[in-house]
Amino acid sequence: MPKNGSLRTLVPSLAALVAVLAVASLVSGCACTKPDCGFAITAPSEGQRLPPGDVDVKFTPLQRTFCNFPASSYEARLDGGAAVTVVASDSPHAVFPGVGPGSHNARVIALDSLARPLGSAAVTFVVEAAAPPPPPPAPTPAPAVVETPTPPSPDIEEMNRRGYLKDVFFDFDKDDIRPDQRDTLSADADWLKKNPTVKITIEGHCDERGTRQYNMGLGERRAHSAREYLVSLGVDDSRIQTISYGKDRPFDPGHDEAAWAKNRRAHFVITGR
16 A cells, blocks of 8 residues: 555646546547637628629638637538638638539538548529620611613603513522523523613512512612623623612512512613613
C-alpha cells in the first residue's frame, strides 16, 4: 500500500490527466454545425434570379472556434456535379461557367488539413432564360417607279390593235422563257428586224398571288427575259424598253388558274417608229 505522501502526489496527477482527456475528447468530437460558426454562402442569395452565364459563388471563410481550427480548403459543387477545390483565403469563392436556365443548388463544404468536413453551407438560386432579341425592323419598300411611255401616234395605235407582236406567257413564279413560247418570240424578232425603226416596251405582268412588292420584281424579271431573248435573235437592245406592272393590271379579272395563266405574261407595246 502506498504511503500517504505518495497518494497525495498521485491524486492531482490523475485529475490533470482526466481533464486533458476530456478536452481532447471534446475537441475530437466537435463539428461546426451551429449557425454561430459564421460559415455561410453570401452570394448568390437564396432565391436570387440571375441571367445565364458564369455564376460566382462567394462564401465566408470558416473561422476558428473552440471546436475547430480554420479550414484548410473548401469544396464547392453545383447541382451535385464535379467538385471545385478552393484554397482558404479571406474572401473564398468558386466560379461555375456557363450556367443555363433553371433552378440550381450550390453547396460548399469546409475541410480541415486531412480533408475532413468541418461545416457546410448551401443556397438555391434561379437562372432565367435569356430574352429573345427584338425582331429586325421591317424594310421599307421602295416606291415603285412606273415609267410613262410616250403617247403613241395614231398609226402606232393601229399597229398595236392589229397585234403584230404576240405576248409570251410564263409558269407560276417563273421568269424563264418556256420552250413552247420560243417560236412566238422568234416571230416577234423577225417582225422587228423587218421594221428596224419600230421601238417597243415590254411589260412584265403577274397573277394576283403574292405581295405587290414581290410581283413588281417578278414582272421586271419576266420583261427582261423576253428582251434578252429578242436581243439574242439579233434585235437591237436600244429599241427595247421594259417596265413591270406586277399584278396591278390583270388581263383577266378572274380568280382561277385559267385567269392566272393569262396574266403571267410579257406584253409587247409598240411605242415609236
